[in-house]
Amino acid sequence: MSRAFSGKPADDLTIDALVRDELAPDDVRIHPDTLEAQAVVAERHGNPQLAANFRRAAELARFPESEILALYEALRPRRSTMDELDALADDLAARDAPRCAALVREAAAAYAARGLLR
Structure with a gap:
C-alpha cells in the first residue's frame, strides 16, 4: 500500500483533507517504500534505468530538503573539487x-x- 513519509495512507491524502488543514508537510512527502515499489514495477516492465533512479530516490527520501538541494548544487559542473565530492560520497x-x-x-x-x- 502506498503511503506518505508520515505513514498516512495515500488514500487519506485528498484535496478535502488539505482544505480542512489536516495534512502536514510529511504527509505530502513520498515514502521510501513507495519508491521501492515503483522500482519493482519499472523492473517488471523492462526499465532497469528507471528502477535504479527510483531506488536512488528512495535513499534520498529520508534526507531533509536542504540536504537534497545542497547535493544538487554540489553535483553541478565546476561547483565542487574531487575531495569535496569524495567526502560527499563517503x-x-x-x-x-x-x-x-x-x-x-x-x-x-x-x-x-x-x-x-572546481
Missing part, C-alpha cells in the same frame, strides 16, 4: 545511501575526465 555511504554514493563517485570521475571540477 557521507552518503555512511548514511545508508550506497547507490547515491556510487552515483556521486561516477559523476566525480566523469567531471575529472572532462575538466569540470
